[in-house]
Amino acid sequence: MGNFIVSNSTELLCLPVENLLYVKADGNYSLFVTKDKVEHLFCIQLGKVEQEMNKQLGANGNKLIRIGKSLIINRDYIYLIDVAKQKLVLSDCSGVSYTLEASREALKSLKDYIESTIK
Amino acid sequence: MREIEENEIRVIGSDSPQSKKWLLPLLCAVAIGIIILVVMLVKPNGTSEQISTEEPTIFEPQDEICTPKAQHKFSKYTGNESFIEKLDTIINDVSLSIFIPHNLIPSLCVGQPSKQDSSLMMCAQAADIRADNKKIVGAFVLKGKPIAWGLSKHGYCAIINDTVIVGRSENSPLFEMATEKQGYFFRQYALVDSCRLVENNLKNKALRKALCQRCGETFIATSANDESMHDFSLALVDLGVENAIALDGGKFSFGWYVSNNTTIDFNEPLKRTIYPNETYIVWRKNQ
Numbered sequence: 436m437g438n439f440i441v442s443n444s445t446e447l448l449c450l451p452v453e454n455l456l457y458v459k460a461d462g463n464y465s466l467f468v469t470k471d472k473v474e475h476l477f478c479i480q481l482g483k484v485e486q487e488m489n490k491q492l493g494a495n496g497n498k499l500i501r502i503g504k505s506l507i508i509n510r511d512y513i514y515l516i517d518v519a520k521q522k523l524v525l526s527d528c529s530g531v532s533y534t535l536e537a538s539r540e541a542l543k544s545l546k547d548y549i550e551s552t553i554k
Numbered sequence: 555m556r557e558i559e560e561n562e563i564r565v566i567g568s569d570s571p572q573s574k575k576w577l578l579p580l581l582c583a584v585a586i587g588i589i590i591l592v593v594m595l596v597k598p599n600g601t602s603e604q605i606s607t608e609e610p611t612i613f614e615p616q617d618e619i620c621t622p623k624a625q626h627k628f629s630k631y632t633g634n635e636s637f638i639e640k641l642d643t644i645i646n647d648v649s650l651s652i653f654i655p656h657n658l659i660p661s662l663c664v665g666q667p668s669k670q671d672s673s674l675m676m677c678a679q680a681a682d683i684r685a686d687n688k689k690i691v692g693a694f695v696l697k698g699k700p701i702a703w704g705l706s707k708h709g710y711c712a713i714i715n716d717t718v719i720v721g722r723s724e725n726s727p728l729f730e731m732a733t734e735k736q737g738y739f740f741r742q743y744a745l746v747d748s749c750r751l752v753e754n755n756l757k758n759k760a761l762r763k764a765l766c767q768r769c770g771e772t773f774i775a776t777s778a779n780d781e782s783m784h785d786f787s788l789a790l791v792d793l794g795v796e797n798a799i800a801l802d803g804g805k806f807s808f809g810w811y812v813s814n815n816t817t818i819d820f821n822e823p824l825k826r827t828i829y830p831n832e833t834y835i836v837w838r839k840n841q
Contacts, residue, residue, distance in 0.1 A: 486555060488566045496566035503560040540561035548563065 460505035470527045503541045518542045627771045629654050636839045638676050638811045648789035649778035658837035662738040669817045677836040678809035679802035681740040692741030695732040709744030709799035718772045720797040722747040745787040746798040754783045762786040763803040766795045
């Protein structure tokens with residue numbers, strides 16, 4: 436999928452997309468988490484991150500999914516979607532695991548979408 | 555890019571939210587599209603009693619809006635005697651007999667009338683009955699009492715205050731009026747509507763019978779030979795009939811009129827099943 440580059444006036448972050456686990460919004464910041472457990476808080480809004488991903492990756496970015504207002508995840512690392520408990524577990528199945536929260540409807544949509552791609 | 559909602563997901567690069575919210579409007583749009591398509595495809599061919607709506611042309615003679623062609627009644631009789639006047643004519647190679655009741659009271663009845671009933675001067679089968687449940691087809695009012703409901707054919711006959719009214723309408727207030735005024739009402743195929751031929755999908759040829767109105771005169775017209783519904787209706791139009799509906803015809807239909815104290819069948823009686831729900835329009839002497 437290639438690299439995703441995001442920058443502001445003082446920083447530039449370059450990430451191989453296949454290593455990106457998720458991006459989480461935190462106000463005007465976005466927390467980038469990679470599969471090697473590296474977390475980097477970057478001063479950029481999540482909406483802007485999504486725009487840049489669309490711009491740079493286009494259709495090649497279809498592994499990345501925006502979930503609600505505060506998450507972008509890499510679908511390759513989805514381990515568990517628990518709609519009832521509103522939990523989403525991302526894991527590389529080799530020791531890295533993150534449990535995230537999202538709305539039930541969004542998780543249901545995500546579940547349906549993942550199911551639709553395997554049929 | 556549209557702002558994403560908390561309950562939506564969006565695949566990067568697709569620019570389209572993967573939420574079920576899109577599903578409802580999409581399904582609605584598809585459903586509306588299908589309905590419009592079905593209506594457009596079915597309406598021109600699928601409905602019976604369809605009036606032609608083709609664009610007017612220069613050389614093809616056009617139907618005129620109803621200005622009754624007939625200037626006078628068929629019958630010249632103006633006396634008080636109660637009887638059935640029979641006239642024969644040929645229109646467009648269609649042999650027709652016309653039965654005009656004079657000074658008789660029209661009504662409807664359910665069940666085959668008896669030829670022994672001396673007050674009866676003419677009767678003919680009116681509404682059809684369904685092949686599956688043997689019930690009357692379409693709305694039917696018997697002396698103010700509705701005994702069948704529904705619209706299967708657009709033509710109607712209402713008898714209110716001993717006056718016959720023939721017409722074509724999906725919803726006729728005469729149904730309610732018949733119930734209020736102890737009248738009668740039934741439905742049949744419309745053949746002529748305001749002097750214009752009504753096309754019906756029935757293509758087979760059979761002995762035809764119609765209840766007609768022309769120049770204020772109500773009469774039954776029958777074909778002497780098997781005719782298509784179209785040819786029969788066209789003959790009625792050319793006869794100057796303003797409104798007409800079909801009456802149950804065919805060789806198995808039952809009906810007769812009195813002439814010189816003799817009952818004469820409209821067509822040769824054939825052995826057939828008699829159903830209790832057979833309906834008849836009858837003309838009786840005022841007793």
